[in-house]
Amino acid sequence: MDSHTYSVEFRIYSKTVDPHSITRDLGLQPCQLLIEGERRSATSVYKGMWAYNGTDDEAVQWDSLEEGLTFVLDKLWPHREAIAKYRANGDLIWWCGHFQAGFDGGPLLCSQLLRRLGEFGVDLFIDNYFSGEETLGDAPG
Numbered sequence: 001m002d003s004h005t006y007s008v009e010f011r012i013y014s015k016t017v018d019p020h021s022i023t024r025d026l027g028l029q030p031c032q033l034l035i036e037g038e039r040r041s042a043t044s045v046y047k048g049m050w051a052y053n054g055t056d057d058e059a060v061q062w063d064s065l066e067e068g069l070t071f072v073l074d075k076l077w078p079h080r081e082a083i084a085k086y087r088a089n090g091d092l093i094w095w096c097g098h099f100q101a102g103f104d105g106g107p108l109l110c111s112q113l114l115r116r117l118g119e120f121g122v123d124l125f126i127d128n129y130f131s132g133e134e135t136l137g138d139a140p141g
Helices: 019-026 065-089 111-120
Strands: 004-013 032-034 049-052 091-100 123-130
Touching: 004 065, 019 032, 019 049, 019 065, 049 065, 065 091, 065 111
Parallel strands: 091 123
Antiparallel strands: 004 049, 004 091, 032 049
16 A cells, blocks of 8 residues: 555535435536435444445545546536535535545645635535554664
8 A cells, every 4th residue: 555545525415405405406417415314333323414425436546636636626617516506405525535544644635625625615624544654663662
């Protein structure tokens, strides 16, 4: 595994909007759908969610966060006005998974992408996962 990889999804969470209606309205195939109230486990239920990553692959990963965000943003840009109406009954986020096997580096976003994300008007959430071992130096002796 590279030191850092990223997953990017645009997500709409809603207790009142059927995720299938979002698919029909936008004409885009989601990578994940969760139906409000469906059982997650014996003690919890799902919150409704429509998630889109621009591909048919649920587990697509990117070498850079900027590359992944740009790819999904380019596909959603023509739909931004239709997407904006879901703010009234839901939470809209850019969900980004940051998978790291080392402590060096991390995500970098250029100012042009930050400007476009700002124009799209949706919050960015980065979830970090550490999945490796890294030597932190010699143990004190």
